[in-house]
Amino acid sequence: MPAPTVGQAPSLNTFLKSLKGTEIETSIELLISLLKRRQIKNSRPCAIATAKLLLQVVAEQRWRSAQDLIKRIRDVGRKLVAAQPREMAVGNIVRRVLGVVREVAEEDQDSTSNIAPESLPGSPAIVGQSLHRPALPSNISGFSPLSHGAALPQNVQTQPQSGTSSPSLDGSVDSPPRRPPMPNAGGSYAGAAPHTSLFGIFQHPQGASPIGTPPIGSGTASPIPKSKKDQEEQKEKLDIKAEVIDGIKDLLEELDIVDKQIAESALDHIHSNEIILTHTSSQTVQAFLTAAARKRKFTVIHVEAYPNDHESTHSTIVNGGQKTGDDAEGDERWKPLTAMGIKVIVIPDSAVFALMSRMNKVILAPHTVLANGSLIAAAGASTIAQAAKVHHVPVVVLSGVYKLSPVYPFDTDEMIEYGDPGKVIPYQDGEFMDKVDVVNPVYDFVDAELVDLYITNLGGHAPSYLYRIVADHYRTEDIDLTSKT
Amino acid sequence: MPPKGKKGGGGAKDKKGGEDERQEPLQAVVLCDSFETRFNPFTLERPRCLLPLANTPLIEYTLEFLAGSGAEEVFLYCGNHTDTVEEYLQNSKWLSNTAPFSLEIIRSTSRSVGDCMRDLDQKGLIVGDFICVYGDVVANISLEGALAAHRASREKNKNAIMTMVLREAGENHRTKPTHMRPTFVIDQDTGRCVHYEQIRPGQSATLDVPGEVLKDHVDLDVREDLIDCGIDICTPNVLAQYTDNFDWQLPRRGFLYGILKDFETFQLTIHTHIVTEEYAARVKNLQAYDAISRDVVSRWTYPLTPDTNLVAGQTFQLHKGSVYREEGVVLARSSNVGRNCVLGKATSVGDHSNITNSVIGRRCVIGSRVKIDGAYIWDDARIGDDTVIEKAVIANEASIGKRCKVEQGALISYGAKVSDGTTISGDRRVTTLKRKRGYEKDEVVQVPADPKIVGEDGIGYHMQFDEDEEEEVAEALLVGMQNMDLTVDDISTFDSDEEDDEDDYEPSHARTGSTRSDSFASIDSEESGENKSSVQEFHREAVNSLFDDMKKGTDPDTMQLELKSMRLTANAEDKQVRRALAVAFNKRVANLIESGKSPKEAAETLFPTYNRLVKGCVSSDEEYEQAEFLMFIQTDLTHRAQGEKMMLFLSNALATNDLIEPDGFEKWWNDERSTASEQLVAIRKDTEQLVKVLCEDDEDDSEEEEDSDDE
């Protein structure tokens, strides 16, 4: 990194600095082009940038009701995601923020509608849904952990109910369930979700045609906000903004401490004299190992992740990893493992298989974790996971929840980014590049069944359990940002 | 990049950068027109910087690059088609209020890069160090390094006025020009460029590195493996230099060379920053266009690849085998799209068609059983069934009939139509338009279709150069002489550009343009046979000394003597002398005009004082000598302010002093070479009346009608 000069290339830092006081639209465009130029890349920076940007979006005065705000955020989100679809963290953050807004909006309503008490979990809800409050379950069903997959289900699923909803209760229709997005409340959603989906066909008929086709879905949704706004205008406005902003702040907080939280469980997983194999210069992993290193002695085999990440890997090993908190001013670094008396051995990616038999554990850091438990990680991860499988070495994946994407991997190829072949073969080598196509995939797809354990800031989970966490953090209606609901 | 962001960031880390410097916004100048005709016939209708490279206009890459390196103020110069460019940018994100930097399009009558620079200097827009790039640069390098280097050398030596960014690219590389190799002699420890030449491969490469250079520098690198990507980091002083030396036209040829030559006098240094990672190149000509397109498709320019969708509304997606498809591409089941292809929105491909290594624009319709390999097909083109297209360029809305064959290197311009069963051979440049040699700069007119080329019901003709030979010859001649007076070896950028022009009509380096090359040989032969460098030497010295003497007002006789002696030492021909004299005169006149005289007075001051000089080399009865003399004057004037006026008054003076006979004028006037390029025409148009008077019979040639009435 040359000494920065007049023409300092834009980066996360410059972006964050520019945010304050810059016209919001400009910031949005700026972030978009930064993403496109990969001047902001990797999950955490993307997440931070997005969250901060959305903070501005919320702060701006433009929106009138929660619905407006949701719409606005969706639009922004859509643009950002389109700019770099493979940086899923962006989409995740957008969805999280949407979730916050919806929640606030609902609480806001609870205060005004007496639906709240009855609608809470278990059987009570059932009467409601089948008879007097047909609308409710639909919303709660929004939480169905099971519908994390496809883009369509939410439109369609919510569709019949929006048909059935009786005017008086519109509110509850388009403002989804009132459940805190945390597992503890899992019961409630679990209680509600299946009823609608399995009992779904018994829904009260009155209202629009029950046959669900996406277009109608969005169509029927639209009229509702109208009638709703009026009654909401006055009260909703109150302090939604404040609350939402707090919500986003919490999000940023989470991003900031996620490594620490994950590292807390380090000692449960790393034992004395173990041989740990890891990959890339991930800060999360560094923090994790460092935490363990305070108490225990073990050996780390570090795979260098050539060609895309090896420099930073090397520097991480020697100088310690760079702390990239949201406000990390460049050079704050972790203490290098070596300095803590940990033996670190660097090996080329090609040696992974040979050494795997001697490993006790493999620790990976993903780029994105997908709802079905599979993950996208730096190229080479797949090799490692496969090798680990063969040698029955447990594979542990450290991932902040913000990397957990509700998107179902319909086509994994699309999620792989192809980088600059110049890193594989120097551009100088004219003859070579004339004769040979050089490709440099940046990521790898690792199937769920190759992973034994996920450690997130919420604790450890089996891959097959992730769908639950997804369901707890994302609203179904937000999974598909492209749909204009 | 909003200033705050940049400065903040800069401020945060910037240790050494002086306060003042940090306050200045980073400025950049984009030269959208490099004042050449290398992309004919395409540039007849569209500005070069809007030509699509992998379905994205060139300018987008350049601006994206600047935005990426944190430029805050960008000034954009474009010669012809300014309106088109402006219109385009108006609708782009670059002029929207969310643009990353402030972009200003500057309209000017500049005829060369030099003029732009001078103009820029006058306008005084530049406040500090600035980046100077062409409108056809494709790069993803981060300039931070270069700027740092520049700053560093600035701190060491205040006279370091420019840093050239050069991309290292091994021995032979598709992205390097094949026939003209810029060669830099660089001081190893300072990275200073101490000598620059362009070598024609195949030709015995001899550099004439000045003695003092060898004396001063211990370790010298002679680098010929560099891509000159036309990215310069300049100090405002650069502009000043251009203004002082109004005969500098080209950043390398004129400026660089000049600075290096005058190092002794001005002590100005130019540094180089050699990049060994990431991408930087310039779409100089069709060869480069081909090479860079391939680089883009195979992601060497990452992240500036199609699937980044730089332009709003693009929806490219990367599929296996670096195939980029936009939404709505319809492929027949049996069609096959091979590696390294780009397919634009709503393009459809028929059954059993096979496409490989090609870039295809939007809304193209490709028939069945078509074979396309390595072709560049722009938007809305239609390709009939069973047609075979090799490495060719097919522009917007062109349509190729059934069972056609378009061979390697063919160029088919906008709206051209090739009827069924026609074969377009590789050296063809089919277009519907022709640049008419009007005094108005880009006046293009429809040309009737030529069935021999495009078949019975086709549209378009072969923009043939052998057809109107004189144009070529003269253009070349013009060039030949221009670099003469730019005092460089005969392979000037300009020249080489024209050379490119010749060779690179074939994107593949197949050199089919033999006819034109021949027409060239004749020109070059001017110099060939004699020791070029000495000629250069002579010419430069001669001009300078003559000029100085005129300034000092030295007695003509002594000048005469000096001239003679110089000439003998360099054993130059009369021709050289004439040229030198002509240039010297012009220089003097121009300089007088600068100092406020009217062209008329200026011209008159020379005569009869220097009659003897003229007589000395232009005998009053050899009319061809006289013609040539005029020609030299004319040619040299093409790049001077008020050239036409000077032409008029000089010739007037020459005539009144009977230095040149009417016959001479007549001969000159009728010589096609004097009407070769529009500049030339422009230059001589004022003189027309005079010539008319001098020699009664009417001189009009068809193209001059509209001129006769003005003045």
Added chain:
Amino acid sequence: MATSQPPTNDGPFNIVQTYQTLLHEDPDLTMPVAAIESLILGLSHTPSTTVSETLDLVSKLTLQLKRSIPNSISLSAGTDIFQQYLIANLQKPGPGGLSGDFENIRSHLVQNGRLFVERAKAARETIASFGRQFIRDGNTILTNGGSRVVGALLRSAAEEGNASGKGSIRFRVIYVVSTDDKDTESAENIAALRERDIPVATIPPTAIAYCLDQVTQCFVGAEGVVENGGIISRMGTYQMGMLAKAAGKPFYVVSESHKFVRLYPLGQQDLGIQQNVVDFQTAKGSEDADEGVADMDVETKVLANWRPEDAVDYTPPNLISGIITESGVLLPSAVSERLIEIWF
């Protein structure tokens, strides 16, 4: 059709016959829905005034129904949901007091029988509309059986391709058809696809392994999705699943969520139905087939009218990459959760 009363109208209501008629009249009807349909008709025919009475009736009818047909699994999915629905609702005192509430429900059900059927079909459309996301340009799909959902899925993928202006999806289908030429549904699906210019190859079950390397993914329908996320589907699915797993190809189950059935089979013999697939024979004839006589002996009976082509097998969850339902793509592990909720 709901209105068109089954023949036995005047006589005492015959649930079995009704059921058969419904299935017969509407080929698009799935067994669970048909079952629900007939139960509702049953309700409407027999005036039951109290809650317990109604529940009684329903369970009685259900039992009849189950007994009447060889493979009651997917049917029971429907009847179970229905029963649970009643129980859940009837036990809740509503505003109108018990009775009022009860009346409401009853009428609600009786009036809207048709509607429920529509919903069920709508679900299928929804699922079909996922087609595009799963099927990409250049894919080769392996499928089997006459599952209407799978058929719809593939068709929608084929149509969407050019309709949606998103560019063509060119995919091919390898259809596993049972050698006996009795399976007409697959024939229909195949024809439908070929009409839409989708190349379809038909192979015998024996050829699956052979052509699996060309396949990008597998889609199968299901008669029932059981608690552990496994599926019960026509004979041969299990085998396809195993092969797909072995070849590392994704194996998707396409099924409406009303096919979820509360059953936890431990193996092929544990499906609670009897099918004499494995029929050991000696010169003296077949020895008594006793496999599959599960604990639920109430329903077990030797079925004269069991046909080999009705045979089903059980595909365990570990072979299944995902279950595509109208409410999204589930992991097998998510199914139990769903079922549990309506039962407890």
